[in-house]
Structures are given as structure tokens and as C-alpha cells.
Amino acid sequence: MPSKKIATLALAGTVTVTCLATIGAAHAQSSGAAQPSQARQAPAGYQIVKLPNANVPNxxxxxxxxxxGKQVIGGGAEAQGNDAILVGSFPTDDGRGWIGLGRQKAYSSVGISVYAICAS
Structure with missing residues (x-):
């Protein structure tokens, strides 16, 4: 029986060492990812344009x-109200602006604000 006990202890030791090595390697990889990266510069002519909230029909x-002289490179919209649902948020066909639309289930109007991220 002593050989079975020794084999079990050896296996347990091997599993423990393997687990610790795996944890150590994972920690080393994740701490490498935490290094500060170079700051990215905003595109030329970067500007955010906002259309403030206004109630409009659903x-x-x-x-x-x-x-x-600027093109839209991104954007978004927000629907405001008790039951507000944002239905759409997308660029204009000509690439110069952003569109937002929404609705409310229990009301005939909804508050919509729209944002365009622009660059030269």
C-alpha cells in the first residue's frame, strides 16, 4: 500500500505545480496587457455635434x-420618455449627418436627441 500512497501524493503534487504554473503564466500575460499604450490622436477636424432633446411624433x-467640409464618422441617438424606445440610429445617405428616431408605447410623441461625430 505505501506505493499507492506515494503515487497519489506525487500525482497531487504534480497537479498542484501545474495549476500554479498555469496561474503564474496567466498573470504574467494579463499584467503585460495592462501596460500603458500610446495615446491615439483624434482625426483631423474632430467635432461632436448635438441636436438637443425635443419631443416629436412617434x-x-x-x-x-x-x-x-466635414463627414460623419459615427454618431448616436437617445429616446427619452416613460416608455421610450429608440427605433433607429444611423448615418444619412450622403454621409454628412446622423439620424435618430423612436417611439413610446403609451404616448403619441417621444423625446429624441441625436449626436454626430464629425471629422475633416
Whole structure:
């Protein structure tokens, strides 16, 4: 029986060492990812344009445009109200602005604000 006990202890020791090595390797990899990265610069002419909240009929589009000479590179919208649901948030077909629309289940109007991220 002593050989079975020794084999069991050896196996347990091997499993423990393997687990500790795996944890150590994972920690080393994750701490490497925490290194500070170089700061990214904003694109030339970067600007956020906001169309403030206004109540509009359900499903009515609200559109905000970038200033002249700039294109939209992103955007978003927010639906505000007790039952507000944002139905759509997408760029204009010409790439110069952003559209937002929404609705409320129990009301005929909804508050919509729209944001466009613009660059030269």
C-alpha cells in the first residue's frame, strides 16, 4: 500500500505545480496587457455635434448634420420618455449627418436627441 500512497501524493503534487504554473503564466500575460499604450490622436477636424432633446411624433426622424467640409464618422441617438424606445440610429445617405428616431408605447410623441461625430 505505501506505493499507492506515494503515487497519489506525487500525482497531487504534480497537479498542484501545474495549476500554479498555469496561474503564474496567466498573470504574467494579463499584467503585460495592462501596460500603458500610446495615446491615439483624434482625426483631423474632430467635432461632436448635438441636436438637443425635443419631443416629436412617434417614428419622426430627427437629423443632425456635420459642419460644412466635414463627414460623419459615427454618431448616436437617445429616446427619452416613460416608455421610450429608440427605433433607429444611423448615418444619412450622403454621409454628412446622423439620424435618430423612436417611439413610446403609451404616448403619441417621444423625446429624441441625436449626436454626430464629425471629422475633416
Amino acid at each position: 417614428f419622426q426622424r430627427r437629423t443632425v448634420y456635420c459642419p460644412s
